[in-house]
Amino acid sequence: TSNHGLLELRAAIGEYLKSHHGLDYSPDKQILVTVGISQALDLAMRAILDPGDEVIIPEPTYVSYVPCVILAGGVPVTVPTHMENYFHVKPSDIESRITSKTKAILLGYPNNPTGAIMPRDELEKIAKIAKSYDLTVISDEIYERLVYGVDHTSFASLKGMADHTIHLGGFSKSYAMTGWRLGAAIGPTKLMEIFAKLNVNDESCTNHFIQYGGIEAL
Numbered sequence: 001t002s003n004h005g006l007l008e009l010r011a012a013i014g015e016y017l018k019s020h021h022g023l024d025y026s027p028d029k030q031i032l033v034t035v036g037i038s039q040a041l042d043l044a045m046r047a048i049l050d051p052g053d054e055v056i057i058p059e060p061t062y063v064s065y066v067p068c069v070i071l072a073g074g075v076p077v078t079v080p081t082h083m084e085n086y087f088h089v090k091p092s093d094i095e096s097r098i099t100s101k102t103k104a105i106l107l108g109y110p111n112n113p114t115g116a117i118m119p120r121d122e123l124e125k126i127a128k129i130a131k132s133y134d135l136t137v138i139s140d141e142i143y144e145r146l147v148y149g150v151d152h153t154s155f156a157s158l159k160g161m162a163d164h165t166i167h168l169g170g171f172s173k174s175y176a177m178t179g180w181r182l183g184a185a186i187g188p189t190k191l192m193e194i195f196a197k198l199n200v201n202d203e204s205c206t207n208h209f210i211q212y213g214g215i216e217a218l
Contacts, residue, residue, distance in 0.1 A: 001206070001211065002205065003205055004028075004031070004033065004199075005033020005205065005211060006215070007027060007028070009033055009215050010027035010031040010033060010184075012214070013027070013031050013169070014026070014031055017154075017169075020154075022157055023162065031184060031192070033182070033205075034183045034203075034206060035181045035183070035203050035206050035207075036182065037183040038068075038183075039183065040183050040184065040185035041065070041068050041168060042071070042072075042202075043195045043202070044138050044166050045068045045069055045072035047194040047198060048104060048136055049074040049103055051074075052073070052074070052075060052101060053074045053101055053102075054075045054076075054099060054102045055069045055076055055077065055104045055106050056078075056079060056102060057069070057077065057078050057079065058108075058111075059078045059080055059081065060081070061078075061106075061108055062108050062112045062113075065106055069106075075101070077102070079097060086116055087115075087116035088116060088119070088122060089107075089118070089126075090122075091126050094129060098129075098135075102133065102135060103135065104135055104138055105126065105129075105130055105135055105136075105137050106137075107126070107138070107140065108139075108140040109123075109139075110141075110144065110146060111143075112142075112143065117147055117150055120151075120153040124159075127155070127158045127160070127161050130164055131160060136164060136165070136166060137161065139165055139167055140168045141154060141169055142169065142173055142183075143173050144174070145173065145174035146174070154167065156186075163188050166186070166187040166191065167185070168183065168184070169183065169184050170183035171213075171217055174217075177213065181207070182206060182214050
């Protein structure tokens with residue numbers, strides 16, 4: 001298929017993001033289908049990092065976050081979270097770790113492995129920090145549908161953050177498609193152009209018939 005993925009699937013992903021989160025992305029230019037979120041994460045790191053650039057990562061976190069930063073030549077800067085605070089990362093703890101080399105903040109909420117869900121007002125504080133330091137936020141939202149009794153806030157939907165956020169989404173959890181390896185990276189046009197160039201020489205494209213499974217799921 002196209003290195004970007006089937007246009008019909010990209011359009012369906014765009015419709016989902018608009019109906020659920022009020023986000024408006026171009027299927028042609030801002031959505032790229034990936035081999036699960038893990039490939040999207042790898043593309044994100046290689047697209048934005050120069051050697052020595054730092055990425056702030058709250059912990060506990062998904063096992064691939066730190067290695068993907070390292071493999072792209074970056075430096076992971078971890079921020080501990082604690083059970084007493086429901087494993088919410090404190091915005092002040094993020095800001096205290098920002099240096100001249102900081103390039104991005106990598107968030108995974110709802111969180112694997114803790115199940116933590118960040119309140120909207122705390123995410124807004126992180127967004128304000130990201131904008132003030134001109135940082136990219138990579139938001140892994142693979143578990144967005146598995147929340148109960150609360151509403152999930154998509155980071156890119158926060159005021160002024162769509163142009164500063166790489167949204168990572170996928171089908172493994174919400175649609176019980178674990179092992180099918182179907183995900184997506186969504187973000188600003190210029191970044192998605194870089195993602196596409198990397199993908200041409202990386203996976204080429206995502207499995208053809210599995211993309212039709214994603215269309216059916218949506």
